[in-house]
Amino acid sequence: MKLKLKIAAAAFVMSLVACSQPITKDYKDASLSIDERVEALLPKLSLEEKVAQMRIFHANIGVEHDENGNLKLSKKVIEKLKLGIAGIKNPGEHIDAIAAAKLNNELQRYIIENNRWGIPALFVTESYNGVDAAGCTKFGRPIASAASFNPELVQRQWDVVGREARLRGMHMCHSPEADLVRDPRFGRMSEAFGEDTYLTTQMVTNAIKGVQGNYEGLGNGTHIGAVAKHFAGYGQVLGGSNFAAIEISPRTLIDEIYPPFEAAIKEAKTLGIMASHGDINGVASHGNPELLTGVLRDDWGFEGYVVSDSNDIARLFYFMNVAESPEAAAQMGLEAGIDIDLYAEDSYAYLPEMVKKNPELEKLIDRSVRRVLRTKFILGLFDNPYINLDEVKKGVRAVSSLELAKESDLESIILLKNENDVLPLAKNKSIKVALLGPLLKENTQELFKSVTGESIEYLAEKGFQLTDEKVGAPKLLDRDGAALDKLENMAKKADLSILFLGGDEFTSKEAFFNNALGDRATIDPVGAQDELLERIKALGKPVIVVLKHRRTLSINTIADQADAILDTWDLSEFGDQSTARIIFGEVSPSGKLPVTVPRSIGQLPFHYSMKEINYKKGYLFLEDGPIYPFGYGLSYTKFRYSDIKISNTEITPNSELEVSVLVTNEGDIKAKEVVQMYIKDKIGSVTRPDKELKGFKKIELAPGESRTVKFKITHKMLEFTGLKMEKILEPGDYIVKIGTSSQEYLETTFKLKN
Template structure:
């Protein structure tokens, strides 16, 4: 009898231990990620599942107190009782070490205050490096694109990934994979330009960098990327944020989708963000054909899809394609949106909706699996905290700051250099006036650090472009006294450098609020900038324009009056120092324009790869063609292209061929050049682009040095969506163009055989 009692007791203990082990099996690191996800998912209540489908912003009550310790609002405490998918920008306004401490405390609180100890994703963004205080500030994506150097961009985003992780962040709502061709759009500089191929190379490099080639995710050294905005967001009508998007299906497939497809297939992005807008009448956040059919069924995406800010709820109250808030939530869920960003309504309705429609839980489970899978990939269940000692050493390291400078130097574009105005000599005693509304407080100091003792500077900002009101900036009235003062200052100088263009107030995101504007109806430089250039030019002295901006501007007056123009877009925190190095010849400029620069807004839409028939007619009373073409950028070197050759005059559907060109630097300075390859399909079953970028290589040549640059042409490069709306390879004639821009090249031909 005693033996039976002992055996019964032993069975009870074994059973209890088995149940306890079973209850924690999702914590077993020896199991596969999918097994751990399923084990945890099976334990969650419907309310806990939906909590894993929501992100809120830290500004609703997640901050440090006066002693730097975590302080949570009642609202946040309530939200965290069931766990949470993630929190946007915790610690963004404090230094990296303080942020790491805060985020460790926040993560600890979250883990200890939900039943299953599920950690949260902390999410940032990256337009000039990590969007947070105290991190290395790089140039914006459009600036990076001007480098035409994917390897450099990957190194830059590697720093972004490392610095973000050291702050305690895990995901990044970047990079933008949008094609942006309308400079009226205030968010233009957040993307990588007008071209599909260039954008694809940059997006893949950015994602690989920020994710540490994917291996950095589980190691805890990098963060996950969220490519956005899927799809077509940069094509809003009129360049107006939240406006409709009308793109032909063929253009979508051939030009808009490829950067996103590469983000999934080549870079293995952890996340995708849906587009604010509709797409040919179908709201993107309620579009299952887009978010499930294309993204998952065609491309095999396994990560999560997150809404843009409040956009699921907007299916009801803004897009007006859902009959009620609940219908909007169901529409987003069915389409494939896994995480609801910010909304207080929308997915919060799902637990109650499941009571009336139990089939929804299967879709909820689908989304929760994707979110949990991401957290396991990032290693958050096993290593949720940051080593603050590593944060102290790893953020804003000397190497990272030098990389920011290197990126600047490769991204600055020399648009014009009449009579070899640049570079300026450091040996000759010269007085230089640094003038204009885009002058910074430390610009003179940065120029002095570069120029040497023979150069004397005088600096004068003169006027602001706007009243710098955050929501809707207003232009300031012309100040004749300020202009006169700038001209008078210029009179005492030998050379004038004008800092012109635009700033963060003249090109920015137009948020949903009606009181917040950022798009423009014209693209001329604002304020009296053209007048300033004209008056300075009358002094008869060399005029160099440093063009800073976040959208393409029609700079006709600047182009006609300036002796030299450096297009810098939006550089790093060391931008003026890098600009000075270019001006004084420490480095030859090597950036190339990632967009077409039009003469007038009336030319829009205007990009180099438009259909050939678009170029048939010019406009009355306007010069021919663009002001500066896509891919344009001058050098202090003197590059000569010669000896173009092709390995065969024919290519088949199964073979490849190579095309080569000799590039010689006939100048007297070492310089870098971007050799560009464009292909033109001479006859197609549908109207075809005038030309398409299909390859580029950045090379560096010493004075007098030559190099033969070779590209491989593959059948894949020649594919397009045919008249049947299927990908086709059409036999016929092709022209390949190798050169220094989309308008300056040598060419040869080949045939695709049947």
């Protein structure tokens, strides 16, 4: 009995001891909060394992399938994965979706099984025409999407991007771009959503909501996380030259450049931000704590991770010349708030040795690793790291996704000119049409026939290329007189010609290091394109131009000579079919310009929302104004604007106004119209924009139908950065303009009172 009592007493004491000990939380316990799981895992990691969670390498260093379809890793990759890794860029990008999903499952399994704590990796892609990988739905580029002026359509498009990427086994996307693009010399212009702050904000937030599945799609494994880029001011590089300096006023930075990024964080909940290649007024963005910590985190409350652009932390030393050594560059990036080093072997790789000399750096390393681990938990990778291969075939390139690509095209095509209503053409009229020019594709004639059937006879000939199409630094080809003669003779045999002109992926592209060029010193159409148009026009037959391009072009000759112009930017894989449907009247064009089209490169900078004083004088020997203004785009019908009304002539910081306009379709076909609202501050304590887009709605009207379109005006629309560099509401008079473009509108006035 005494022995039993002693045993019982001992057990009781042990239970008291056990209760007094802290309960160790297991990071694998899915019932814990994400923050609890992060804090349970972080202390377990060695310093070297922590730093591994701050690095991404590219799959092209040795991640592939062997001849039997099994995972094959290079010795370099195997060595990198011993400690785990933050992520890998583009694994499986050149193989179809099912093969990529299989590869990425095998790769993820290898990573989990070969680091001590089973930490999964982030697989990262990009999206400029849909998922940048083989076998996915190819959509139009972002600037083409912007031309739709349809944020809901953009969200649906990026929802497909998010789903298709996740089914390939991807988890993050270094897209979309929240940059403003106002300099068409810049080769990356088509990657962003245009020149306007409000339009870009609407497009970026909806793209992020789409790709992330309204955030809910992250943890349930259906979507991927977005990384909005490039923070901040990247599109404003001097001379339109990639990697050049950025000189931008603090007021413009705050009022025009920041808002799309702020909305990406606060409204769309982007998981990531990528820092900008450049500097801002001399302060390199990758070493700027005021920008990456002060603005992003302290002011806006961003909780995700910040990733460097390619090798850019190391470039603080060997390119930007703002760090004394590679180690100093690594410390600058770390202190500024860069959490993940993209690609570099000469930057964060030095951190373990640096901590030995400066142990305080480990606190900053822990800060970054928390953000990376948090992202992996949000995406559910610890609990469900693999893709169900049975779902891939059903979900990638689904019929609904392909139809969405076509729908997006149709809403993005812009009718710039339609002299004597030459368009639309009749499908049932027996005519011969010449499809000519350097932007003609091999399947263009086939796609046109899919729309018109056999009633239209086609002649098709590309004629000549614009460049030698070398990837790094393409060169313009010499004028080919024989090719021009051939195209002219073909046009003589036709009743009308459709010329495919503009530019392509070789005349506008990203400029990399190692002398890979992509920016241009002129913005005129290159080669003999204008000559081709003039020769065909001289035949006295109708000439329709299909303008394809990735940067704004000063299309003076095209605007003057063509009978009709369809601006298509860079559309989906079905782009030529969609163009044919517009040309032959199945759908009325409804796209609007997301940029201003200048007459000359000498007018730059030249966006519609410049300060009013910029418009005081023009230039000698040049017609004033743009060729086509921001927001411009014609239709096959005529929309009449009338009866503009405002609910009150005064607004206060605690009230709102409603402004409305009556829009009537006076034609005989159903069509869509983008109704645009601009606001102008008549007098400001600082010089103010000439006007600013503050709202738009895309509506569809039947023939003869009228609709009252309403907009709210809030005090937030009227805020700007005042004399003391603080956001203010300044009492005074405002003009609200509602119309079909930034230059054609009705207007009324109101007053802001305190």
